[in-house]
Amino acid sequence: MAERIAFAIAAAGALGSALGVITLRNPFKAAVALIGTLVSVALLFLLAAAPFVAAIQVIVYAGAIVVLFLFVIAYLGEDPPLMGPDRTGRWAFVPATGVGVAAVIGLVALLRSSLPGMRARFAEASDIGSPRAIGEAFVDRHALIFEATSLVLLIAALGAVLLARRAVLGERGR
Amino acid sequence: MGISLMYYLLVSGGLFALGLAGVLIRRNMLLLLLAVELMLNGANVALIGFSRHWDVTDGQIFALVVMVVAAAEVVIGLGLIVAVYRQRIVLDVDELDQLKG
Numbered sequence: 175m176a177e178r179i180a181f182a183i184a185a186a187g188a189l190g191s192a193l194g195v196i197t198l199r200n201p202f203k204a205a206v207a208l209i210g211t212l213v214s215v216a217l218l219f220l221l222a223a224a225p226f227v228a229a230i231q232v233i234v235y236a237g238a239i240v241v242l243f244l245f246v247i248a249y250l251g252e253d254p255p256l257m258g259p260d261r262t263g264r265w266a267f268v269p270a271t272g273v274g275v276a277a278v279i280g281l282v283a284l285l286r287s288s289l290p291g292m293r294a295r296f297a298e299a300s301d302i303g304s305p306r307a308i309g310e311a312f313v314d315r316h317a318l319i320f321e322a323t324s325l326v327l328l329i330a331a332l333g334a335v336l337l338a339r340r341a342v343l344g345e346r347g348r
Numbered sequence: 349m350g351i352s353l354m355y356y357l358l359v360s361g362g363l364f365a366l367g368l369a370g371v372l373i374r375r376n377m378l379l380l381l382l383a384v385e386l387m388l389n390g391a392n393v394a395l396i397g398f399s400r401h402w403d404v405t406d407g408q409i410f411a412l413v414v415m416v417v418a419a420a421e422v423v424i425g426l427g428l429i430v431a432v433y434r435q436r437i438v439l440d441v442d443e444l445d446q447l448k449g
Contacts, residue, residue, distance in 0.1 A: 181351050185359045188393075192363055192386050196370030201378050208382050211363070215389050218359065219411075221351065222400040227408050231392075234415060239385075239422050246426045247378065250433055261373050269372030277365045284357055291401070295350030302405045308412070311405040319409070323416040330420035334427040341431035 181221055187214035199260075201247045205240055212236040223299040226308050356397025363390030377432070377439045381425045388418045 191210030198204040212235045219228035261269065291297075301307050312320050363386055370383025392411045399407025432439060 177351060181355060185355070188359060188389075189362050189366065192366040195382050195386055196366055196373060196379075201376070204379055204382055208385060211386065211389065215363075215393060218356070218393055219396050222356065222396045224396050224399065224408050224411075227396060227411050230412065230415065234419065239419055242422060242426060243378075243382065246430060249430070250378070250439075259375060261375055266373070269369060272372065273365055273369045276368065277361070280361050280365070284354070284361065289353070292353045295352050296400055297403065299400060300403055302399065302403060303408060307405050308408060311409050312412075316406075316409050319413060323413055326416060326420050330423045334423045337424070337427040337431050341434045 177221060180217065184214045184217035184221065187211075188218065202244070205243045205247060208243070209236050209240050212240065222296075222303075224303040226303055226305045353397050353401040356393060356400075360390045360394035360397065363387070363393060365390075375440050375442055377425075377429050377441055377444075380441060381422065381429075384421070384425075385418065388414055 188211050191207045191214065194207030195204050195211060198207060212231060216228040216231040216236070219225075219231060367383045367386030367388075367390060370386060371380055374380045374383055392414055395407045395411045395414070397407075399405065399411075429439060432444065
């Protein structure tokens with residue numbers, strides 16, 4: 175029962191903060207709402223026997239990535255003409271209809287699904303989320319993916335440096 | 349009473365739908381990236397739920413890889429935003445439709 179209450183709080187926190195992320199006008203407040211979503215999702219991970227992924231979620235996501243966002247927001251400043259307004263005028267019904275139709279299709283697919291044990295409570299978990307289990311799975315069975323992630327990060331860092339260099343050169347040309 | 353996979357998939361779908369709505373509604377590039385993060389997190393919730401359901405670690409490995417991709421995407425996205433801002437162009441996705449420096 176306690177597990178269920180914790181799940182309900184985390185789910186409500188995640189969805190409520192997500193609503194804040196997509197509706198708040200102020201970029202700073204939207205980024206802080208994203209921290210709320212990320213921490214709630216980390217709690218959901220913790221309830222699903224994934225303590226290591228939950229820790230990484232808080233440290234890397236809510237820590238590093240959101241701080242990067244906040245840094246860029248602070249760098250850009252809250253300059254109104256540089257920030258485009260949201261699409262909430264006459265044509266707002268187009269995205270609303272699209273998302274609504276997709277949500278209804280997904281809900282029907284989910285409720286009519288016949289995946290075995292989908293509605294039953296989770297069975298007792300074995301050791302799947304400990305750092306040891308994750309490390310063994312990464313190095314033993316998914317070594318190629320492990321190497322691929324390092325390549326992805328390297329290329330991202332190189333791309334960011336090139337973008338910054340281009341931006342500085344473009345500014346000097348004016 | 350415990351939790352079932354159904355609840356995880358419902359939360360995952362909800363997060364993904366809210367993120368999609370954000371991507372479609374927002375015109376400011378920075379806020380659009382925040383909505384993309386919501387979509388990635390929705391996918392991660394589903395992966396962790398399935399990992400728990402089948403009692404295997406692979407879903408968690410996949411979730412970690414998604415986090416790495418999200419970090420790379422944020423670095424490039426924010427780099428683009430700063431590059432656009434330094435050229436004194438409005439950060440509006442409707443204005444930036446030319447793929448040309």
